[in-house]
Amino acid sequence: MSLRLRTAAIHGGESPDPATGASAPNLVMSSTFVMHEAAGFSAHGVDEDTGYIYTRWSNPTVAQLEAKLAALEGAEACVCFASGMAAATGVLFSLLGTGDHVIMTDTNYAGIAELSRDTLPRLGIRVTRVDTSDPANVEAAIRPETRLVWLESPANPILRLTDLEAIGRIAASHPRIRVAVDSTFATPVATRPLELGAHYVMHSLTKYIGGHGDAVGGAVLGSRDDIGELRLEAAIHHGGVLSPFNAWLIMRGAATLPIRMRAHEEISLEVARFLEAHPRIDRVVHPGLPSHPQHELARRQMDNFSGMLTFQADGGPNGDGGRALADRMAKGLRIVHYAVSLGHHRSLVYWMDTPTLMESSFHLDGAQLASYRRYAGDGIFRMSVGLEDPADICEDLGRILG
Numbered sequence: 001m002s003l004r005l006r007t008a009a010i011h012g013g014e015s016p017d018p019a020t021g022a023s024a025p026n027l028v029m030s031s032t033f034v035m036h037e038a039a040g041f042s043a044h045g046v047d048e049d050t051g052y053i054y055t056r057w058s059n060p061t062v063a064q065l066e067a068k069l070a071a072l073e074g075a076e077a078c079v080c081f082a083s084g085m086a087a088a089t090g091v092l093f094s095l096l097g098t099g100d101h102v103i104m105t106d107t108n109y110a111g112i113a114e115l116s117r118d119t120l121p122r123l124g125i126r127v128t129r130v131d132t133s134d135p136a137n138v139e140a141a142i143r144p145e146t147r148l149v150w151l152e153s154p155a156n157p158i159l160r161l162t163d164l165e166a167i168g169r170i171a172a173s174h175p176r177i178r179v180a181v182d183s184t185f186a187t188p189v190a191t192r193p194l195e196l197g198a199h200y201v202m203h204s205l206t207k208y209i210g211g212h213g214d215a216v217g218g219a220v221l222g223s224r225d226d227i228g229e230l231r232l233e234a235a236i237h238h239g240g241v242l243s244p245f246n247a248w249l250i251m252r253g254a255a256t257l258p259i260r261m262r263a264h265e266e267i268s269l270e271v272a273r274f275l276e277a278h279p280r281i282d283r284v285v286h287p288g289l290p291s292h293p294q295h296e297l298a299r300r301q302m303d304n305f306s307g308m309l310t311f312q313a314d315g316g317p318n319g320d321g322g323r324a325l326a327d328r329m330a331k332g333l334r335i336v337h338y339a340v341s342l343g344h345h346r347s348l349v350y351w352m353d354t355p356t357l358m359e360s361s362f363h364l365d366g367a368q369l370a371s372y373r374r375y376a377g378d379g380i381f382r383m384s385v386g387l388e389d390p391a392d393i394c395e396d397l398g399r400i401l402g
């Protein structure tokens, strides 16, 4: 029986414990499992029918979370990792080798952007970073040795979108090329990239899927074969696996993902409209606002507009710039936390200055820098709108904005 999204979030991957009748999932912390017959000692030859052997290979609690995420994403299979970065490097280091070429979006999670600039070239992997909001840029960057296109939509931190279906179509005419999408900002509630032609979907579970800011984790979803290979190389051999305790916490968070995303969307749009009308705010970007430059694509590609927004401000009463306003926020906000990360029930805000980010992470110039600045100007406040009463969030921000 294929479950509807809200039901899959709650019951996917779970069933009452046959031994005790427990309704809630057990937390199985055991690192090893007692076997009833002799078996080999290599992860080669381990398949879905092999029982549990060792937690780095698979663990009952982690497996329940993997099944739940697969049900949400409409994927055949899922493998979890210790963090979103471990999930991303799992895909990159398993698929790519010396001489391979990857096309990556030029604006994405800073850790992955920096890895693509510092680490991949050191391993002989060539990277072309393009503005993927125009699919023609991806097509133009394809070379005979291109093996992977890495996308992120909406992209951190500027909330620029990529038309996943258009790029899926381009990749489909090049059988060598796989498409991976970091879907952390969208979640499976908004967008299911596998249905749009992607081969891999990656999530930082630390964000919306866990949802409560108390567990770091990551996941990759795709076909049974692709995920089987990824589990062997990236989880079992690279070793950055998710702890069962974190899986158990994230599973509890994931159960309410669809209703939380609906509330995140509603509350963030209320905050976005408050900010858009505020005299000290120059610009608000939220995929759900008609003023978002790609609002039409957002309506087509996202069943939920998520809870992320950015705003640009003149710095308040003295017009003293974003950094000074950020400092006032860090010292004076009472409800919204001035902190990195996103997707939690607590609202979080963080200042991201364009020149600094260019130097540390993105290194863009020319048309690519111009595209970035069309969304972010000199700098943005990236806000992850939580689940508090929107009136309290607006009051808190309004007091600092003056």
Ligand SMILES: *Cc1c(COP(=O)(O)O)cnc(C)c1O
Binding pocket: 083, 084, 085, 086, 109, 111, 152, 156, 182, 184, 185, 204, 205, 206, 207, 216, 217, 218
């Ligand atoms: C946070 C994040 C990551 C990295 O995830 P961690 O769990 O912090 O390792 C990757 N991509 C996006 C879009 C993120 O927001």
